[in-house]
Amino acid sequence: MFPSLGNGGYHVEHYGLTFDWVPDGNRLAATAVLTAKSTQRLTAFNLDLHGLDVRAVTVDGAPARYTRKGDELTVTPPVEIADGRAFTTTVVYDGVPDTIVDPDGSREGWMTTHDGAVALGEPAGGPGWFPGNHTQADKAAYDITVTVPDGLVAVSNGRLVEKTAAPEGKTAFHWRADEPMASYLAMLAIGHFDVSEGTIAGVPSYIAVDPQAASPETEAVPEILGTMIPWASDRFGPYPFGATGAVVVDMPDLEYSLETQTRPFFDGSPGGETVIHEMAHEWFGDLVTPGTWQDMWLNEGFATYAEWLWAEDHGGPTAAEAAAQTYAESPAEGQGMWAFPPADPGSPENVSRAPMYQRGALALQKVRAAVGDEVFFTILRTWLSEHRYGTVATADFTALCTRLSGQNLGPTVFEPWLFEDAKPEW
Numbered sequence: 001m002f003p004s005l006g007n008g009g010y011h012v013e014h015y016g017l018t019f020d021w022v023p024d025g026n027r028l029a030a031t032a033v034l035t036a037k038s039t040q041r042l043t044a045f046n047l048d049l050h051g052l053d054v055r056a057v058t059v060d061g062a063p064a065r066y067t068r069k070g071d072e073l074t075v076t077p078p079v080e081i082a083d084g085r086a087f088t089t090t091v092v093y094d095g096v097p098d099t100i101v102d103p104d105g106s107r108e109g110w111m112t113t114h115d116g117a118v119a120l121g122e123p124a125g126g127p128g129w130f131p132g133n134h135t136q137a138d139k140a141a142y143d144i145t146v147t148v149p150d151g152l153v154a155v156s157n158g159r160l161v162e163k164t165a166a167p168e169g170k171t172a173f174h175w176r177a178d179e180p181m182a183s184y185l186a187m188l189a190i191g192h193f194d195v196s197e198g199t200i201a202g203v204p205s206y207i208a209v210d211p212q213a214a215s216p217e218t219e220a221v222p223e224i225l226g227t228m229i230p231w232a233s234d235r236f237g238p239y240p241f242g243a244t245g246a247v248v249v250d251m252p253d254l255e256y257s258l259e260t261q262t263r264p265f266f267d268g269s270p271g272g273e274t275v276i277h278e279m280a281h282e283w284f285g286d287l288v289t290p291g292t293w294q295d296m297w298l299n300e301g302f303a304t305y306a307e308w309l310w311a312e313d314h315g316g317p318t319a320a321e322a323a324a325q326t327y328a329e330s331p332a333e334g335q336g337m338w339a340f341p342p343a344d345p346g347s348p349e350n351v352s353r354a355p356m357y358q359r360g361a362l363a364l365q366k367v368r369a370a371v372g373d374e375v376f377f378t379i380l381r382t383w384l385s386e387h388r389y390g391t392v393a394t395a396d397f398t399a400l401c402t403r404l405s406g407q408n409l410g411p412t413v414f415e416p417w418l419f420e421d422a423k424p425e426w
């Protein structure tokens with residue numbers, strides 16, 4: 001779907017990313033240190049990087065040759081790397097980072113804001129700000145250090161290890177994300193934020209709010225997190241990360257929020273449903289991640305279903321009622337949520353369209369109706385525990401349903417709701 005994303009031959013275990021950002025001219029100077037392990041003998045390997053100027057590349061400290069073609073940075077180490085070897089690649093680069101526009105018109109990569117900048121990655125924005133193996137199938141730990149002029153705050157994933165004074169009136173923010181993270185879930189936000197630090201539901205929390213996005217809804221975010229995390233831990237399994245929080249930035253033209261790992265990003269004052277949706281992704285999408293964008297419904301169908309479950313458990317309609325209503329209000333065959341089957345979106349402009357969300361959630365309701373509540377929730381919890389910090393495909397889910405229910409749901413649920421073009425009968 002996004003053929004330039006991801007490379008073979010190695011697995012990245014850790015990214016050490018250092019950025020110095022100058023607002024005047026939106027200039028970025030950066031160093032990326034990738035600690036990786038080869039999965040085959042390597043005479044050369046590729047990293048994904050979009051734009052920017054590469055100044056130097058070293059492998060295990062020795063200068064390496066490199067070439068660039070499109071978004072591929074090909075590195076030739078001075079000495080061939082044997083299979084199964086740990087090696088460290090350092091890329092020094094700078095320039096004015098690009099905003100990346102997807103086939104569906106949405107924007108990601110590096111974006112300037114009214115008083116700072118934001119970097120987001122889903123699905124193809126990662127190469128816009130750091131070189132890496134930008135496939136969600138290769139998760140890694142991250143240290144992200146960002147130096148900005150005094151007064152600005154730089155927020156990223158995980159926990160703030162330290163905030164230190166830097167020369168020339170600057171401040172460095174060092175963030176660490178310990179648990180494995182797909183690169184599209186890495187995030188950076190720079191601005192004049194109001195910050196609240198503390199603990200929410202027993203998890204260290206860091207919430208950064210752009211004063212322009214202040215509102216009663218934004219003020220309610222900590223309370224929603226405080227209710228949502230214990231609820232989801234009970235329903236789905238323990239909260240999987242060592243940090244939580246949120247970033248709220250006034251970006252009226254962005255038109256999406258994102259489940260950036262440990263710290264969801266909101267493009268403005270968020271409604272409660274949006275907070276629930278993005279937080280549900282911390283389990284469905286971040287902890288357990290579809291290995292290809294073809295399987296985006298494993299993200300969005302589950303997060304949409306989690307919204308319905310939340311309502312069911314908090315005095316709203318049941319998920320069955322929400323599903324029935326969604327179906328009743330849905331358009332004719334071939335349109336909207338019926339434009340294509342969720343497990344077969346076909347082309348990259350479809351990965352964030354309605355079939356992935358609503359029709360994916362309807363498929364889950366059909367599974368629940370077929371297997372009963374006890375087995376259904378066992379399926380959800382087993383899905384997350386068996387694949388924790390890993391990647392998955394639709395076939396893994398259908399096989400798990402068969403195994404735990406003892407039923408063949410293919411002809412009654414999976415074929416009509418996930419794989420076939422036609423609008424199924426409710």
Ligand SMILES: [Zn+2]
Nearest residue numbers: 277281300303
């Ligand atoms: Zn979502």
